[in-house]
Amino acid sequence: MKESPQNNKLEALLRSSKLVAGGFMGSDNRGVLEIIDADKIELSRLGFTCQQLASRMRQITDAAKTGLETWVQIDDNLEAKTEEARGFLPCPWPHAGRFVKRVTIIRRINTSETIQWSDLNIHLIGGHGFFQGRGSNFRIEPAILIKMIF
């Protein structure tokens, strides 16, 4: 794939710790577009779209927010809570958009398995199809995410 200068700039920002500790790419050597393509293929194999995932994540975060940092039951086997921090995170893509530093923790009640995402994660998945690089703090494997929230 031909790399555009704008894409190189995005890639450098995603690999840096400028916005989040450890960056968005983790130890992943693949390019950002390669990561997005691979996850898109995985998602379509599983029969989901990024928009479906982001909308379910948003719904869970909105419900969890009402618990003011205590567990909120989402459905029979799912509970969630949020942790709020001061400040905002900008989207690394070149457009205006900033997101409160909120983390949502999701727990399956029967297995106690947990995953977590930030408000920025929801936007990166819904708006850019970006689940982040392997080894980054907030990488979410699409298959695990689907298993947890649907």
Ligand SMILES: [Zn+2]
């Ligand atoms: Zn964005």
